[in-house]
Amino acid sequence: MSKRILIFGATGKQGGAVARELLSAFGGSATLYAVTRNSTSPAAQKLEQQGVNLVIGDMEDARPESTLKAAIADAKPTHVFLMSNEKVGTFSKGSFCTQELAAANRMLDFLEACGTVQYIAMSSVAGCHQGARYSMPNFKVKEDIEAALKSRGMKWTVLRLVTLMDNFVDKELGGLTRTSVTGLANNSAMEMWYVSCRDLGVAVATCFAKSSDTSCEYHGKTINLASQKLSGAEICSAYAKVIGAEAKVKYTPVMGPCLMSMGFIMPDFVAMHRYWEKVGYPIEAPDQEDFKELVPEPWTIEDYFRSLGDRIPM
DSSP states (O other): OOEEEEETTTTSHHHHHHHHHHHHHHGGGEEEEEEESOTTSHHHHHHHHTTOEEEEOOTTOOOTTOSHHHHHHHHOOSEEEEOOOOOOOSSSTTTTHHHHHHHHHHHHHHHHHHSOOOEEEEEEETTGGGTTTTTOHHHHHHHHHHHHHHTSSSEEEEEEEOEEGGGGGOTTTOEEOSSEEEESSSSTTOEEEEEOHHHHHHHHHHHHHTBOSSOBTTTTEEEEEOOEEEEHHHHHHHHHHHHTOSSOOEEEESSOHHHHTOTTTSHHHHHHHHHHHHTOOOOOHHHHHHHHHHOSSOOOHHHHHHHTGGGSOO
16 A cells, blocks of 8 residues: 655744655655645745645644644554654743644644554653753653654654754754854763754655564664764864855854853753753664664755755845
């Protein structure tokens, strides 16, 4: 039976990359469906032009009259890429986590009710099992969502992400100019693990390609996706090389010393930054082996910057 693949977040960074890689991997041999709140958005329209069917609905809509359950059932998906919508709380630590967990459970209810879903690949966060220990509710909720997925009767794979390279073009989490790179690391010497959304897409495509009605090679596995461990200075050097900058490119942290001292305003964000600085993502050699089995040719930060093309400021 041909695969019917449902993609959550398909108009965003993660889901958009998953959609692109699934289109590349399966072409017309699988039917793709994208969940979107707005069918008229440029991203949704582009997916539709590429042959992706749109499933209209909002995963955060908890009203009984929400149409998303019926829309998902009509699609009859066999395979699903699932992600949760994370929001970082201000003033009140973990203020959005209850909403995030409820939305994820609601989507799992809808998928289970379909009766057609064989396999779910879900993105999560590397180190989420350390969320409670280091007082990071936005990590802990990912562990709770993983547990909810594993409790259902569907096959699953969890793909835990480190910091996304794609955040460098996100004005809220980073930013690029011709002379600077703004990132999540607290200073230019601090090393962090990074991965591209493209590599997430390749990993999901590999998982789905190696599944059938009777077998699923990666079922029951939790895999950390991490491509490179880099300092801010190394990222600036790679960026300067790609854009051909003659002057030195400066690294600027999103959270400088002043903001880090104001933990009462953004407690979730500050706790996460302290974790990155003091502990770091738990990536070991076996994680790298598992990652490269799914993604044999992962992108480097230089590959990612080159992929931006005309999105790099001139």
